Amino acid sequence: MIGFWNGSERKIKMKPFEIVDTPIEVQKYMDYVLHPSAGAVVVFTGNVREWTHGVKTLYLSYEAYVPMAEKKMAEIGAEMEAKWPGVRVAIAHRIGELQISDIAVVIAVSSPHRKAAYEANEYAIDRIKEVVPIWKKEIWEDGEEWIGAQKKYPEKGVEQK
Amino acid sequence: MIGFWNGSERKIKMKPFEIVDTPIEVQKYMDYVLHPSAGAVVVFTGNVREWTHGVKTLYLSYEAYVPMAEKKMAEIGAEMEAKWPGVRVAIAHRIGELQISDIAVVIAVSSPHRKAAYEANEYAIDRIKEVVPIWKKEIWEDGEEWIGAQKKYPEKGVEQK
Amino acid sequence: MIKVNYFARLRELTGKGEETLDRDSMTVAELLDWAEESYPGFGADNVQVAVNEEYALKEDVIHSGDVCAFIPPVSGG
Amino acid sequence: MIKVNYFARLRELTGKGEETLDRDSMTVAELLDWAEESYPGFGADNVQVAVNEEYALKEDVIHSGDVCAFIPPVSGG
Numbered sequence: 001m002i003g004f005w006n007g008s009e010r011k012i013k014m015k016p017f018e019i020v021d022t023p024i025e026v027q028k029y030m031d032y033v034l035h036p037s038a039g040a041v042v043v044f045t046g047n048v049r050e051w052t053h054g055v056k057t058l059y060l061s062y063e064a065y066v067p068m069a070e071k072k073m074a075e076i077g078a079e080m081e082a083k084w085p086g087v088r089v090a091i092a093h094r095i096g097e098l099q100i101s102d103i104a105v106v107i108a109v110s111s112p113h114r115k116a117a118y119e120a121n122e123y124a125i126d127r128i129k130e131v132v133p134i135w136k137k138e139i140w141e142d143g144e145e146w147i148g149a150q151k152k153y154p155e156k157g158v159e160q161k
Numbered sequence: 162m163i164g165f166w167n168g169s170e171r172k173i174k175m176k177p178f179e180i181v182d183t184p185i186e187v188q189k190y191m192d193y194v195l196h197p198s199a200g201a202v203v204v205f206t207g208n209v210r211e212w213t214h215g216v217k218t219l220y221l222s223y224e225a226y227v228p229m230a231e232k233k234m235a236e237i238g239a240e241m242e243a244k245w246p247g248v249r250v251a252i253a254h255r256i257g258e259l260q261i262s263d264i265a266v267v268i269a270v271s272s273p274h275r276k277a278a279y280e281a282n283e284y285a286i287d288r289i290k291e292v293v294p295i296w297k298k299e300i301w302e303d304g305e306e307w308i309g310a311q312k313k314y315p316e317k318g319v320e321q322k
Numbered sequence: 323m324i325k326v327n328y329f330a331r332l333r334e335l336t337g338k339g340e341e342t343l344d345r346d347s348m349t350v351a352e353l354l355d356w357a358e359e360s361y362p363g364f365g366a367d368n369v370q371v372a373v374n375e376e377y378a379l380k381e382d383v384i385h386s387g388d389v390c391a392f393i394p395p396v397s398g399g
Numbered sequence: 400m401i402k403v404n405y406f407a408r409l410r411e412l413t414g415k416g417e418e419t420l421d422r423d424s425m426t427v428a429e430l431l432d433w434a435e436e437s438y439p440g441f442g443a444d445n446v447q448v449a450v451n452e453e454y455a456l457k458e459d460v461i462h463s464g465d466v467c468a469f470i471p472p473v474s475g476g
Binding site: 027034036039044047112122 | 187188191195196197198199200201202203204205206207208209210211212261262271273275278279282283286
């Protein structure tokens with residue numbers, strides 16, 4: 001599903017599933033998924049929030065296992081195309097130090113009709129949080145911590161959906 | 162809910178619920194809803210699709226009862242803020258002639274957490290299609306038609322949600 | 323004097339964007355009946371009326387100075 | 400030779416991003432046991448292993464030349 005023809009030389013050269021270390025420009029990903037049969041585009045951005053559970057975040061630091069993260073994001077894109085035929089997807093996640101309001105992740109989904117675009121987009125962020133090897137460290141005034149829910153080793157690997 | 166302070170002179174001057182007759186720039190509306198407590202932004206764009214039910218669209222023409230349309234969009238924004246506390250909303254709809262892939266409507270919603278942003282955004286487009294006085298004419302190679310579902314005069318006015 | 327606005331299909335049918343009725347008051351139902359009689363094919367059964375930019379019920383009364391609009395089924399988005 | 404990568408909490412705990420184990424083969428479970436013994440506080444119960452960029456089961460066998468990664472609970476998004 002990567003590198004399909006979609007009407008523009010510029011678009012072909014874009015990497016639709018990527019880890020970046022510079023600010024995320026949303027327009028680029030919206031442009032990538034848009035095509036003449038798309039009637040709806042839904043874009044999600046996850047932004048650095050100042051307050052979480054009453055604690056003030058100074059900034060975040062993201063780290064990724066880059067090649068595996070890009071592979072897993074592309075797999076999520078393939079899952080979406082199988083579940084919602086006709087959607088087109090681009091996902092980017094930023095790593096490094098992010099300040100308040102910076103975009104950590106962008107998910108752009110186009111679809112002939114809007115319902116699939118909303119559903120597929122929400123599916124994508126849920127899956128990213130489950131399987132993509134990216135880690136977030138919160139840095140507060142009085143400390144810092146790597147975030148991540150504790151969970152046992154899966155008996156059958158990470159669930160395939 | 163209009164004209165609240167949100168950290169930037171430029172933002173304050175923007176009209177968060179507007180009918181426009183020029184191309185819609187998505188970034189402007191994303192910037193408007195973003196603020197330090199927002200952890201998620203969901204943006205929807207409705208784009209002109211080339212094919213609908215097997216018929217090729219040449220272009221669309223949108224018309225609005227502008228003051229009432231802007232008022233109704235602002236009311237939808239207020240409904241959203243009541244249903245999903247903490248969301249911030251901007252909606253714009255374009256009128257005039259729109260070509261394939263042009264954006265007809267943009268809805269930007271920020272929220273502390275993502276679930277509300279998705280839900281509120283989808284609510285907004287459903288409500289726009291119900292109550293905002295905007296009309297779409299499809300122009301094909303062999304004809305044209307004003308679109309709009311037939312419906313009886315409501316007994317109790319348009320449903321309040 | 324009551325001002326009425328026409329949009330979309332109704333603007334094309336009537337050939338005008340607005341006009342003024344020389345009335346002191348009338349109900350929404352009466353306004354719809356008047357439109358149906360004045361403009362064959364108006365299809366008032368599928369048209370709502372807004373009075374001063376708010377959807378009105380059929381029994382609501384329109385007064386001189388009010389601004390009305392005929393609202394055919396909307397199709398924004 | 401088996402290469403292993405450390406990320407996030409584990410990179411800070413071990414003080415390294417990667418290292419190489421002089422083994423011909425071992426299971427994922429054995430690799431986790433080795434890490435737990437080598438690095439007190441490793442917390443292998445909450446760490447998954449990827450072999451050649453794919454999540455592996457505990458009984459999977461790692462061979463010389465494979466690239467492994469310890470994956471603590473992810474928190475992207």
